[in-house]
Amino acid sequence: MKNILTTKDLVLYYRTSRGPVRAVDYVNLWVESGSSLAVVGESGCGKSSLAYAILRVLPRNVHTYKGEVLFNGINLMSLKEEEMRSKIRWREISMVFQGAMNTLNPVIKIGDQMVEPLIIHAGYRKEEALKEAGEAIRNVGLAEYILDRYPHELSGGMKQRVVIAMALLMKPKLVILDEPTSALDVLTQANIMNLLKDLKEREKLSYIFITHDLALASELADAVAVMYAGKVAEIGSAEQIYGDPKHPYTKKLIGSVPTLRSDKTLEFIPGAPPDLVNPPKGCRFHPRCPYAKDVCRREEPPLIKVGDNDYVACWLYGGE
Amino acid sequence: MGAVTVIRAENLRTWFPVKTGLFKPVSYVKAVDGVSFSIHKGEALAVVGESGCGKTTLGRTTLRVLEPVSGKLYFYDKDVTHSREEELREFRRKTAMIFQDPYSSLNPVFNVYRILEEPLIVNGIRDKRERAERIYKALEEVKLSPVELFMRKYPHMLSGGQRQRVAIARALILKPEYVVADEPVSMLDASVRAEILYLLNDLKNKHKIAFMYITHDLATAKYFCERTAIMYAGKIVELGPTKEIIRNPRHPYTRALIEALPDPDPNNRFRRIRVVPGEPPNLVNPPSGCRFHPRCPYAKDICSREEPKLAEVKPGHLVACHLYA
Numbered sequence: 001m002k003n004i005l006t007t008k009d010l011v012l013y014y015r016t017s018r019g020p021v022r023a024v025d026y027v028n029l030w031v032e033s034g035s036s037l038a039v040v041g042e043s044g045c046g047k048s049s050l051a052y053a054i055l056r057v058l059p060r061n062v063h064t065y066k067g068e069v070l071f072n073g074i075n076l077m078s079l080k081e082e083e084m085r086s087k088i089r090w091r092e093i094s095m096v097f098q099g100a101m102n103t104l105n106p107v108i109k110i111g112d113q114m115v116e117p118l119i120i121h122a123g124y125r126k127e128e129a130l131k132e133a134g135e136a137i138r139n140v141g142l143a144e145y146i147l148d149r150y151p152h153e154l155s156g157g158m159k160q161r162v163v164i165a166m167a168l169l170m171k172p173k174l175v176i177l178d179e180p181t182s183a184l185d186v187l188t189q190a191n192i193m194n195l196l197k198d199l200k201e202r203e204k205l206s207y208i209f210i211t212h213d214l215a216l217a218s219e220l221a222d223a224v225a226v227m228y229a230g231k232v233a234e235i236g237s238a239e240q241i242y243g244d245p246k247h248p249y250t251k252k253l254i255g256s257v258p259t260l261r262s263d264k265t266l267e268f269i270p271g272a273p274p275d276l277v278n279p280p281k282g283c284r285f286h287p288r289c290p291y292a293k294d295v296c297r298r299e300e301p302p303l304i305k306v307g308d309n310d311y312v313a314c315w316l317y318g319g320e
Numbered sequence: 321m322g323a324v325t326v327i328r329a330e331n332l333r334t335w336f337p338v339k340t341g342l343f344k345p346v347s348y349v350k351a352v353d354g355v356s357f358s359i360h361k362g363e364a365l366a367v368v369g370e371s372g373c374g375k376t377t378l379g380r381t382t383l384r385v386l387e388p389v390s391g392k393l394y395f396y397d398k399d400v401t402h403s404r405e406e407e408l409r410e411f412r413r414k415t416a417m418i419f420q421d422p423y424s425s426l427n428p429v430f431n432v433y434r435i436l437e438e439p440l441i442v443n444g445i446r447d448k449r450e451r452a453e454r455i456y457k458a459l460e461e462v463k464l465s466p467v468e469l470f471m472r473k474y475p476h477m478l479s480g481g482q483r484q485r486v487a488i489a490r491a492l493i494l495k496p497e498y499v500v501a502d503e504p505v506s507m508l509d510a511s512v513r514a515e516i517l518y519l520l521n522d523l524k525n526k527h528k529i530a531f532m533y534i535t536h537d538l539a540t541a542k543y544f545c546e547r548t549a550i551m552y553a554g555k556i557v558e559l560g561p562t563k564e565i566i567r568n569p570r571h572p573y574t575r576a577l578i579e580a581l582p583d584p585d586p587n588n589r590f591r592r593i594r595v596v597p598g599e600p601p602n603l604v605n606p607p608s609g610c611r612f613h614p615r616c617p618y619a620k621d622i623c624s625r626e627e628p629k630l631a632e633v634k635p636g637h638l639v640a641c642h643l644y645a
Contacts, residue, residue: 259583
């Protein structure tokens, strides 16, 4: 199958007084057309920064930003900001930002907030735009009268649906979801996951689903990329990652997920993720890795092919 | 059994007044509305529910940070329901709380030593050497070693997991007999979560502490708590051994909750989760009868008329549902 998005040695460092923070550090990953890639990792591993780097929505303190982002064969890095805005963002690739439901403007009606990008970016007249918004809002399982409501009149789950509807307004092909259920209750979360599954099928969407929750990731993931300290530790099919993880970090991380239905002893990883200003030499996981060898402390492991579409960045799987 | 009951609540109600208008009558948010349970020495009870179900209010009421409007609260045999602050001295020393967010529950200008010294000073331990000894021991117990190094650190120099260890050490330094832990691992990364759960479990067993573990996540409760209470809209709807509740849930709400919690399984993406419709009710004006009835797929006539009582369906397993009456 064709990849809708591929990153090649994507780099995003932030400038700080202590030196550059290597949030995204030569990341290679790919999303097959019509499938979803879950990007999982712990807080501070660079998974949100990866999304910003793909969509090129960058803060001011960027230190380094380079590499390739191939979207349907076009290198987005070669586009001017103006082209990125008029052709790619929201039309081709859109994003549901983390906590976006709390950034709805409290004094503007939902409908007026939703049509704004259509009027500004796509030159719609207001009535047309409202019609589109109405369609989008029905598409996420809400009634059209919601357009006349203010954000405080909606529950968390409804607001999250509004934000998803907004991301889908311009009919993008790829949607980046950054922790789309993080502030929601268990039952509301289940509702949203069902909705995302429906939309994926109905609209033939591709997703990049960013989450720290491996159990939740399995609700949507066709493929999984595990990030650790700014790098991809392992990437492969969901079956591979959940069923036969290769990287010691992935193994431990999956072992640490509490499960309801099976009885297992929970694992944990002693120590803490490294400081991304001064990451350890060699493999970044080596100080916490029970299998670390000499080479792990010296040299950074490349992504090594271990299956059809499965790659792992670990010296245990050859390369030396 | 012969187990010693440390904390016992009988029909506890904690309501918060809300004024809707200057001349309108005061109405109440019935955050905790008729809750009964007990926790034994060395036992952890999980209180599981969604946000706004009253679980934190319940925890705070059992610590008498809040005063209930009715019902009874016993600490051992002592009625502390409406005790005045002077009478609560001993109770305060023997109870403690661990908060959700270790980033905001530790004073940023105190180092770890000072954070742990505070409760000792407040409780009149004058001898400096004794304080030092107890701080040293507390840090050893939560496995923050080398102790000398961590003692001097400030909260911002610690990781989330380490901060939570400091918070646990602070809560346990006065050797409390009842501890409320409010979502103590929900802000932590997956890789350190289990470590903290194991630590709490060890401390519980070693010091025979009675724990109330407040969480929205039944899966973590399984690893720490012998018994679980499921709360919905200010009430306990199901109470029993944690394993039994997970394997054999009876209340339709508990079932919905369990159904909605995914385990990591690549097949999840091919199925839809069965979800009950609707949202939890407003606690100012909860539905009549069973509070879950407007969302319940099995609701009968009686469910909207009569409130179901918590009744045993199996020894030690209680359910408040007309389906089992």
